[in-house]
Amino acid sequence: MxxxxxxxxxxxxxxxxxxxxxxxxxxxxxxxxxxxxxxxxxxxxxxxxxxxxxxxxxxxxxxxxxxxxxxxxxxxxxxxxxxxxxxxxxxxxxxxxxxxxxxxxxxxxxxxxxxxxxxxxxxxxxxxxxxxxxxxxxxxxxxxxxxxxxxxxxxxxxxxxxxxxxxxxxxxxxxxxxxxxxxxxxxxxxxxxxxxxxxxxQYQVPVIKLGKDTSRAAVCLVFEKVNTGGKPLDAFELVTAMYAADEFHLRDDWKERRKRLVSSQPVLDKIEPVEFLQAISLLYTKEVREAAAAAGKEPPAISATRNSLLQVPLSAYQKFAPKVEAGYIAAAKFLHSLKIFKARDLPYQTQLVPLAAILAELGNAWENDAVRQKLARWYWSGVFGELYGSAVESRFALDIRDFKPWLSGGAEPQTVQRASFEERRLRTLRSRLSAAYKGVHALLMKCGAEDFKSGQPYDQAVFFDENVDIHHIFPQAWCKSVGIGPEIYNSIVNKTPIASGTNRMLGGVAPSSYLGRLTKGNDNNPAIAPDRLTAILQSHEIEESYLHADDFEGFMDDRRQRLLTIIENAMGKEALKEAEVPSDHDEEDYYAEEELEAAE
Structure with missing residues (x-):
């Protein structure tokens, strides 16, 4: 006392x-x-x-x-x-x-x-x-x-x-x-x-005394153990206290940076301070590694782990923070080019960390078309390979290590090499909790999907003004009426980006009925020419004849192949077809962790 x-x-x-x-x-x-x-x-x-x-x-x-x-x-x-x-x-x-x-x-x-x-x-x-x-x-x-x-x-x-x-x-x-x-x-x-x-x-309390030679990593471990009763302290809070010893107010600095990042970029709305520190750690540890290699020393690992964040000195934070902030701004622009506009539609929040670090390192060079093509391929590989759900810190390090050399003729990044997509995964993608589900949603818009009613492509203005979201093609109500189960009709194969007003107009009727509404028109909605409607549906990878015939099964088989093709094009490699999947492969493997939790 x-x-x-x-x-x-x-x-x-x-x-x-x-x-x-x-x-x-x-x-x-x-x-x-x-x-x-x-x-x-x-x-x-x-x-x-x-x-x-x-x-x-x-x-x-x-x-x-x-x-x-x-x-x-x-x-x-x-x-x-x-x-x-x-x-x-x-x-x-x-x-x-x-x-x-x-x-x-x-x-x-x-x-x-x-x-x-x-x-x-x-x-x-x-x-x-x-x-x-x-x-x-x-x-x-x-x-x-x-x-x-x-x-x-x-x-x-x-x-x-x-x-x-x-x-x-x-x-x-x-x-x-x-x-x-x-x-x-x-x-x-x-x-x-x-x-x-x-x-x-006379009461005596036992005291465990850690000596002055205790490392930052050990202190970090202590707080992981002793804060189990409440919200665990994260690395940002520990680093904040360390920098404060040098009279630098990290929390205030972050508050201003976050304000600048999210004020005009809704896709960055969920950015966390630890993620920002991870991007800085990637650049800092990469610089240290390259300096050690140049000096003929054993190069330390590139890292974004909790312990590595505690090793980032204030001088490194001050050096790299502006670059990482610019990297996040560039990441938002890049995501917009992929038709990802909101944080809720971001396939992986975690993938933003290496993306921002890569863009921070590239500077304006990322705007070169050849660079953007490779960046997009890396990004879609992570999304459809579903590689950023767990054990992400080691993948971050591989990404920042591999990407820049790839631009100069080096090997493909591990994320690109190891990513694979299996055709039957399309059957089990049913909710936005899955990264690949949100990936298909964005990829359809990227490939030119146009609104069923207005015919407008989904650029940023239309996306927000028209409240675009992913909706059923064969409506739920109709599917239920003919005995199709939700495990089938809720598949991503039966969904596509549609403006909220358009979705209300389509209603819960058979596809043949709402197509008739679109081509006949009414006082509020002029008729759409049949050939124009065909083109609009094709922009969604939809074969019109199946909708006119209300052929759900034929539609699902056809569209699954169409979606598989655009995914293969985005990843730059063929998917594993259903007939090629090993017979002992567990069906449960095709559910993302998030979907299994939601199912429980």
Missing amino acids: RECHEGKLQLPDFQRGWVWDQDRITDLLASISEGFPVGALMTLDATGEVSFAVRPVEGAPSPSKDIEAYLLDGQQRMTSLYQSTYTTVPVSTQTVKKRPIKLHFYFDIRAALDPDVPRSEAIVPVPEDRIIRENFGRDIKLDLSTEENEFEHLHFPIDRMFEAHIWNQAATAWIYKDLAQRAEHLKLVNDFMQEVVNNFT
Whole structure:
């Protein structure tokens, strides 16, 4: 407690605010008062290489002495104990319903000594003014606002725990004046000091002390382990605290960069700070690797792992952050060229990391047509190969290593080489939780799909103005009416980009019926010439004759082959046809992890 008060023991600034409610504080105080264990603390020597910005335990004054250790584990316990036992300032806590409240805690001495009363029930939280009221605040139930009232009601203020001897002397002097109850009250107070207060003043908490040679990676691992009860601290928060030690405010810097990125680029709306740091780490570790190779040394790995983020010095962040920001802006432009306009339609959020890093490294060279063609092939390979769902950090490193040499005649990137798409995957793509599902949606627009009613291609303006989304070609209602199951009619094969207004006009009728509406027209929607409608449907890879005949099965077989062709063209390689799939191949393999979770 004293070290927290003096500032010798402080919190790294990435530690989140104190959040314990009054019941948890009560339980902690009760456990210590009975000598029960409350878990170990963990500290880190503050004189080592790892340096953080710090702040005092909440409620403590400005430090009067130099910091000696960081408190890594035990923030809530130490803050609770400091505020409730070491300072007379009311404890800032909350009710179990999360309502902020300021309290003092007292021991009811009689109850604390009664073996039939649970110790937690002997702890009395009282309001900031130390008066408990009832009857909507009109009546006073318990007034502990003066020391004499504390003596009279035999309630010990827990915030005087470490000066209990002073309180005891004053209580004894006051009790001596009451001849009738002197003996009983003196015994109660003395027993309380022996059985309860001594447990506090003599209590020892085990402390795990990490030495000054502890690495950043080890500190990172500690926080992965000790924050399992709440939201884990991410690398951004750790790096923020490290940079703050050099008076650089990473959180403010990121806030401004993110604002610039998302203000005009909806496709970047879900960008996370850790992803931005990963792109920086890729460029930084690649630079370090190339410098080591040039010097004839063993080149370290390119990396974007959590540990590698902690090794990025502030100077590297300041060097690469503007380039990565420009890389993300270029990534948004590139994605727009692929008809991916919104974050919800982005096949993989994770693939943005290597994309931004690659574009940051290329600069304006990415706008060359030959470069864009290869970039598109790499991107679609990742999407339809479904390669960015897990174990992505190692793939990031391969991407940034391989892409630029590929432009100069080197080998194809591993992502391009290893990507494969199987025809029967089209049967199981049913929701936008799948990257390949969203990939087909974008690829159809990229290949020139035009709206059924307006005939407009889906450029950025039309996409947003007309609220374009992916909808059924053979409507759900019609499919249900003829006994086709959702596992079939919800396939991506039966879906295509359509404006919301157009989709409402098509309704739930048979395709032959809505095609008739389109060619006949009405007062609000002029007729579309049959040959023009044929061209529009072809832009969606739809053979019109199957729709006129309401031939769902024939349509599905034909369109599956058409979609397979445009996927093969995008990836630059043939897909594995259904007849070529090994017989022992598990059908479940064709479900993305996200779809399996959704199915559960």
